[in-house]
Amino acid sequence: MSVVEERTAVEGRRTAAPRRARGGAPVRYRGVGERPNVLGGLGALVWLVVVALPLYALLVATIQRGENYVPEGPLALPSDPTLGNYATAIDKGLLGFVGNTALVTLAVVALVVVLSATTSYAVVRSRTRVTDAAFRVFLLGLAIPAQAVIIPVYLIIVRLGLYDTLTAIVLPTAAFALPVCVLILVGSMRDISEELYEAMALDGAGPVRTFLQLVVPMSRSGLGTVAVYSALQAWNGFLFPLILTQSADRRVITMGLYEFQGEYRVDVPGLLTAVVVSTVPLFVVYLVARRSLADGLMGVGGR
Amino acid sequence: MSARTQGRAAPRTGRPGPLWALPGVVFFALFAALPMLLVAYLSFTHWGGLGTPAFAGLDNWTRLAGDPLMHRAVGLSLLLTVASWALQTPISLLLGVWAAGRQRGRAILSAVFFLPLLLSSAAVAIIWRALLDPNFGPPAWLGPALGLGTLDPLGGGGSAFWVIVFVAAWQFIPLHMLLYQGGARQIPATLYQAARMDGAGRLGMFWHITLPQLRNTMTTSSVLMVVGSLTYFDTVLIMTDGGPGTDTTIVPYLMFRAGFRSWELGYASAIAFTLVIVATLIALVMVRLTGFGSMRSTREGM
Numbered sequence: 001m002s003v004v005e006e007r008t009a010v011e012g013r014r015t016a017a018p019r020r021a022r023g024g025a026p027v028r029y030r031g032v033g034e035r036p037n038v039l040g041g042l043g044a045l046v047w048l049v050v051v052a053l054p055l056y057a058l059l060v061a062t063i064q065r066g067e068n069y070v071p072e073g074p075l076a077l078p079s080d081p082t083l084g085n086y087a088t089a090i091d092k093g094l095l096g097f098v099g100n101t102a103l104v105t106l107a108v109v110a111l112v113v114v115l116s117a118t119t120s121y122a123v124v125r126s127r128t129r130v131t132d133a134a135f136r137v138f139l140l141g142l143a144i145p146a147q148a149v150i151i152p153v154y155l156i157i158v159r160l161g162l163y164d165t166l167t168a169i170v171l172p173t174a175a176f177a178l179p180v181c182v183l184i185l186v187g188s189m190r191d192i193s194e195e196l197y198e199a200m201a202l203d204g205a206g207p208v209r210t211f212l213q214l215v216v217p218m219s220r221s222g223l224g225t226v227a228v229y230s231a232l233q234a235w236n237g238f239l240f241p242l243i244l245t246q247s248a249d250r251r252v253i254t255m256g257l258y259e260f261q262g263e264y265r266v267d268v269p270g271l272l273t274a275v276v277v278s279t280v281p282l283f284v285v286y287l288v289a290r291r292s293l294a295d296g297l298m299g300v301g302g303r
Numbered sequence: 304m305s306a307r308t309q310g311r312a313a314p315r316t317g318r319p320g321p322l323w324a325l326p327g328v329v330f331f332a333l334f335a336a337l338p339m340l341l342v343a344y345l346s347f348t349h350w351g352g353l354g355t356p357a358f359a360g361l362d363n364w365t366r367l368a369g370d371p372l373m374h375r376a377v378g379l380s381l382l383l384t385v386a387s388w389a390l391q392t393p394i395s396l397l398l399g400v401w402a403a404g405r406q407r408g409r410a411i412l413s414a415v416f417f418l419p420l421l422l423s424s425a426a427v428a429i430i431w432r433a434l435l436d437p438n439f440g441p442p443a444w445l446g447p448a449l450g451l452g453t454l455d456p457l458g459g460g461g462s463a464f465w466v467i468v469f470v471a472a473w474q475f476i477p478l479h480m481l482l483y484q485g486g487a488r489q490i491p492a493t494l495y496q497a498a499r500m501d502g503a504g505r506l507g508m509f510w511h512i513t514l515p516q517l518r519n520t521m522t523t524s525s526v527l528m529v530v531g532s533l534t535y536f537d538t539v540l541i542m543t544d545g546g547p548g549t550d551t552t553i554v555p556y557l558m559f560r561a562g563f564r565s566w567e568l569g570y571a572s573a574i575a576f577t578l579v580i581v582a583t584l585i586a587l588v589m590v591r592l593t594g595f596g597s598m599r600s601t602r603e604g605m
Contacts, residue, residue, distance in 0.1 A: 149342055179331070
């Protein structure tokens with residue numbers, strides 16, 4: 001018996017888990033093996049190559065001169081690096097596309113955060129048949145692909161007189177982000193304890209005050225995930241802009257990339273630079289909100 | 304108002320009324336739920352994009368049933384779904400379980416693994432297209448170096464479809480890895496401790512504890528994979544434009560082509576409605592199997 005205890009103690013030290021079994025606190029999973037998982041580590045390294053090599057080729061290409069791309073190859077470090085591709089990308093109007101995308105993204109995030117928060121609050125706290133039904137509708141919506149309904153969405157947008165406006169992109173993008181966001185927020189709002197609601201009620205707080213002073217602050221991380229997730233959806237959206245806009249000055253960044261692909265046939269570094277420029281703002285968001293986004297997405301997996 | 308009345312009736316004040324859900328529901332209904340019904344209606348019309356859709360009876364559906372392109376597209380979509388699942392599930396599962404450990408190296412690697420999730424499908428397609436270009440990319444020198452002559456993975460010869468399968472995996476394995484990582488972290492360590500006392504090895508524990516404990520995650524992830532594969536579109540449009548020939552003309556691409564290139568929106572609606580039916584069935588299965596609808600906290604009992 002003591003041998004076993006000693007072994008687990010040693011192992012606990014080696015894996016340095018932040019949460020330990022102490023006083024009945026929940027013990028979280030911290031790796032299957034007792035010895036270092038060599039095979040797992042090797043597999044992860046292989047995947048690292050699969051993921052990182054294209055990203056490396058992408059970055060290297062952006063500082064490669066167009067005429068050197070073929071002779072030096074896509075994987076070589078440029079012998080004569082340049083930032084000229086970035087200047088060309090800006091000359092081609094890429095920043096205008098980024099501006100449009102930023103507007104769309106801000107509007108989508110604002111809509112989604114407000115609507116998913118109020119809806120989730122009702123789902124978690126109302127306990128009426130109506131809100132249960134609403135939640136089920138959103139759950140079904142999880143699997144509704146935008147492709148399947150793009151034609152009626154096109155019809156609705158045309159009839160609303162919104163065709164070829166940025167609003168035309170915002171509305172359906174936000175609607176299709178809602179189900180996942182409601183799911184995430186319902187998850188984090190369910191974890192607010194009943195005692196806190198009772199304390200608010202004893203204070204005489206109505207639903208509005210409870211929502212603003214208890215629910216919103218307590219679901220901060222969930223709201224963060226929702227904001228980042230919907231930003232990702234809006235920034236990378238392709239289908240709605242493709243179908244619902246056409247003018248050059250309403251072009252968002254993914255449309256810009258698509259059009260560039262036709263123009264840039266031979267200038268691969270130029271095209272790949274546009275790809276990098278299109279991703280930089282999201283990368284910045286990711287650096288700031290990494291933990292919140294990753295945890296939120298993991299939470300959807302459940303067990 | 305209604306909330307206040309309700310508050311007076313119940314001993315606990317402050318419960319929000321169903322009105323709180325109304326803005327979200329209306330918004331979602333207008334741009335997502337209502338279109339599902341509309342697409343059904345449109346599939347019984349002829350419509351060129353302008354003017355009013357004209358009722359056409361079963362025209363589109365009989366045409367759909369006899370269209371060899373649709374048969375091929377359905378076959379390709381099913382193959383894409385099965386191949387994607389078979390390729391992505393084991394890799395995501397193993398990576399996710401591995402990454403659920405807490406050593407520092409894993410955190411850094413996990414951060415790198417996350418990066419493809421930040422890229423749009425358009426970006427992913429452009430990167431891989433450039434990397435696979437027979438004139439500029441590695442195939443230009445890799446083929447001759449291996450004595451295979453010039454390689455053109457996206458050209459004829461049937462490889463383009465498998466390139467799509469691979470690119471989809473590259474793009475989405477990180478997401479599913481995160482789901483499995485989240486699931487694996489929720490497995491109580493006491494289970495492993497007990498198994499260890501019984502002398503179980505790593506493989507045994509993986510087989511008898513990790514896998515069974517992850518079955519709900521596997522359902523969620525699989526459903527998302529199936530839906531994703533059935534609706535994989537941006538990448539196909541940019542990488543292959545459905546070609547060469549019809550080698551990568553999957554159902555959503557065929558729908559796009561019929562609708563927004565040939566402007567036969569009624570016929571395209573019939574194709575799209577087929578997708579709606581499949582997606583709704585999947586959604587129902589998902590709600591049932593994953594217990595999303597059970598209204599329980601995931602932290603209950605911990």
